[in-house]
Amino acid sequence: MYPRLVIDLKKLDQNLKAVAGITKRVGCSLAIVTKCLCADPEMVKVIAADPQVDLIADSRVKNIKSFADIAHENGKRTMLLRIPMHCEIEEVVKYVDLSQNSELSTIRLLNEEAGRQGKVHGILLMIDMGDLREGMFFQYEDKIFEAVEEILQMPNIKLCGLGVNLTCYGAIIPKANNLGGLVNIARKIEDRFGIKLETISGGNSSSIYLALNKELPESEMIIRQGGLLPGETMDTYRLPEGVNNLRLGESFLMGNDTAYLTKLPGTTDDALILEAQIVELKEKPSIPIGEVGVDAFGEVPEYEDRGVIKRAIVGIGKQDTDIGGMIPLDPKVDVLGASSDHMILDVTKSDKEYKVGDVVSFKLEYGAALHTATSPYVERGYVR
Numbered sequence: 276m277y278p279r280l281v282i283d284l285k286k287l288d289q290n291l292k293a294v295a296g297i298t299k300r301v302g303c304s305l306a307i308v309t310k311c312l313c314a315d316p317e318m319v320k321v322i323a324a325d326p327q328v329d330l331i332a333d334s335r336v337k338n339i340k341s342f343a344d345i346a347h348e349n350g351k352r353t354m355l356l357r358i359p360m361h362c363e364i365e366e367v368v369k370y371v372d373l374s375q376n377s378e379l380s381t382i383r384l385l386n387e388e389a390g391r392q393g394k395v396h397g398i399l400l401m402i403d404m405g406d407l408r409e410g411m412f413f414q415y416e417d418k419i420f421e422a423v424e425e426i427l428q429m430p431n432i433k434l435c436g437l438g439v440n441l442t443c444y445g446a447i448i449p450k451a452n453n454l455g456g457l458v459n460i461a462r463k464i465e466d467r468f469g470i471k472l473e474t475i476s477g478g479n480s481s482s483i484y485l486a487l488n489k490e491l492p493e494s495e496m497i498i499r500q501g502g503l504l505p506g507e508t509m510d511t512y513r514l515p516e517g518v519n520n521l522r523l524g525e526s527f528l529m530g531n532d533t534a535y536l537t538k539l540p541g542t543t544d545d546a547l548i549l550e551a552q553i554v555e556l557k558e559k560p561s562i563p564i565g566e567v568g569v570d571a572f573g574e575v576p577e578y579e580d581r582g583v584i585k586r587a588i589v590g591i592g593k594q595d596t597d598i599g600g601m602i603p604l605d606p607k608v609d610v611l612g613a614s615s616d617h618m619i620l621d622v623t624k625s626d627k628e629y630k631v632g633d634v635v636s637f638k639l640e641y642g643a644a645l646h647t648a649t650s651p652y653v654e655r656g657y658v659r
């Protein structure tokens with residue numbers, strides 16, 4: 276049945292080995308993030324089988340619950356990325372080995388629940404280094420120290436280290452300065468409390484370029500377009516000493532770093548393919564006829580006059596995917612637009628004679644993959 280998300284498990288394994296290689300060469304532990312595909316069980320098997328993976332991570336407890344057994348059987352810890360909700364504390368303690376936290380009230384509840392379950396629950400304290408999503412704000416160090424002081428007295432919580440998340444809300448790029456700032460805070464905590472923090476988790480797929488750069492000669496390093504900013508050196512673009520964990524989702528699935536969108540060596544960007552079937556194929560004009568109002572989503576559409584064209588409608592729409600993130604494998608097919616259930620393609624210039632019933636294939640960007648994996652209307656297939 277179509278539409279269908281086809282997951283090439285061999286290609287995912289290839290990407291996994293590539294990103295694991297980059298991560299491990301610079302001494303980082305590796306958390307692979309499963310949320311984009313809703314912790315697809317076949318994908319999880321590939322991740323669990325790889326000896327280089329240390330943690331299997333997701334933002335949703337429901338997904339973690341689905342893979343906690345296979346993770347543990349394969350010697351991997353489970354990790355919760357989203358700050359826990361108070362309503363899910365019991366399940367967090369039950370299924371999650373390491374959770375990311377930023378609220379003392381929540382950590383207190385985790386401590387009490389871990390006591391009830393006879394466990395010690397591991398946490399990373401999240402520090403916000405400027406992206407302004409989750410974490411204790413880096414400029415308020417006293418608040419951070421106060422929180423650590425209380426956490427260290429909790430009998431059923433183990434403070435495993437610190438974490439940062441960047442390039443999510445504020446689109447801030449990880450560099451040696453903001454990640455170095457995180458390492459500094461960790462060192463201050465260690466000195467002040469006489470402890471050793473095991474883990475300094477330096478972010479998501481937007482940080483992997485720094486790890487790659489650490490090993491590359493200057494001429495091949497990935498740096499911002501336009502070169503160094505005032506006060507920067509090439510070291511600004513290398514992973515700072517002390518960062519020893521990365522959490523990777525998109526770079527594993529799509530093979531790109533998400534800071535500068537470069538392709539990572541040894542990866543492929545076509546492990547995920549969306550297939551949709553043509554339900555109508557007709558020659559029609561490219562400009563609608565009549566008074567223009569608003570489209571199905573309340574927006575005023577814009578059209579390009581391409582004359583009379585071959586228009587194919589495929590059976591997928593905005594309810595199932597992010598249209599802007601679907602790239603036809605046939606380079607001569609253009610996406611014109613979509614409503615909830617219909618996606619319209621211009622197939623005029625294609626070398627292929629499309630007909631009704633044919634299947635059109637697309638590569639997916641992250642948002643499109645996320646939506647298709649979440650839609651109950653999209654079937655799944657696998658290449659093994």
Ligand SMILES: *Cc1c(COP(=O)(O)O)cnc(C)c1O
Nearest residue numbers: 308356440479480522523524525
């Ligand atoms: C989603 C998420 C990740 C993984 O991000 P990618 O860009 O897919 O690598 C890592 N950490 C946190 C906190 C996340 O929410």
